[in-house]
Amino acid sequence: MELKLINAQGQSTGNVAAPDTVFARDYNEALVHQVVVAYQANARSGNRAQKDRAEVKHSTKKPWRQKGTGRARAGMTSSPLWRGGGRIFPNSPDENFAHKVNRKMYRAGMCSILSQLAREDRIAVVDDITVESPKTKLFAQKVKGMGFDSVLFITDSFNENLFLASRNLINVAVVEAKHADPVSLVHFKKVLMTKGAVEQMKEILA
Numbered sequence: 469m470e471l472k473l474i475n476a477q478g479q480s481t482g483n484v485a486a487p488d489t490v491f492a493r494d495y496n497e498a499l500v501h502q503v504v505v506a507y508q509a510n511a512r513s514g515n516r517a518q519k520d521r522a523e524v525k526h527s528t529k530k531p532w533r534q535k536g537t538g539r540a541r542a543g544m545t546s547s548p549l550w551r552g553g554g555r556i557f558p559n560s561p562d563e564n565f566a567h568k569v570n571r572k573m574y575r576a577g578m579c580s581i582l583s584q585l586a587r588e589d590r591i592a593v594v595d596d597i598t599v600e601s602p603k604t605k606l607f608a609q610k611v612k613g614m615g616f617d618s619v620l621f622i623t624d625s626f627n628e629n630l631f632l633a634s635r636n637l638i639n640v641a642v643v644e645a646k647h648a649d650p651v652s653l654v655h656f657k658k659v660l661m662t663k664g665a666v667e668q669m670k671e672i673l674a
Contacts, residue, residue: 503577521554624664
């Protein structure tokens with residue numbers, strides 16, 4: 469498999485050989501869906517909480533007498549049937565949303581996504597990605613000059629200037645190869661990887 473190699477101006481300068489085991493697999497939609505859903509579910513903190521009828525603030529006084537009013541009998545205002553009452557089956561703050569995905573399945577799902585991006589010409593390779601200073605304006609101009617409006621940069625090592633310059637841009641993200649995730653790969657229109665990141669992807673996923 470060969471990926472398009474571009475320069476700092478976004479112009480194609482040739483191709484780069486990429487491992488078929490990572491960038492030339494068949495697309496498995498069901499597996500990709502499972503991996504993406506599991507990644508999003510595992511990111512949930514599970515800290516939402518609701519109160520049952522014993523925990524809501526209420527009075528234990530009977531709202532009206534039992535008989536003779538023509539209304540339904542009521543014991544207290546904490547009833548789940550009342551506005552402001554407790555929930556019948558409240559959500560607890562220790563609720564677990566985790567989905568289990570085997571390591572082999574996760575790697576296969578990532579390879580399937582990368583392979584589909586390569587087939588759709590949504591992934592490219594660059595020698596290196598750098599910025600002189602951690603200025604968002606400078607990096608935004610660099611991204612625009614390369615012809616991207618929504619792009620995920622995958623680098624082989626952490627670059628503080630690049631990270632600081634990109635974190636305030638909505639449609640741009642910078643991650644290391646070891647931190648690349650399926651949701652980001654699916655979300656962004658284009659993916660730009662360094663040559664070193666391609667080799668790291670091979671070691672991580674192959």
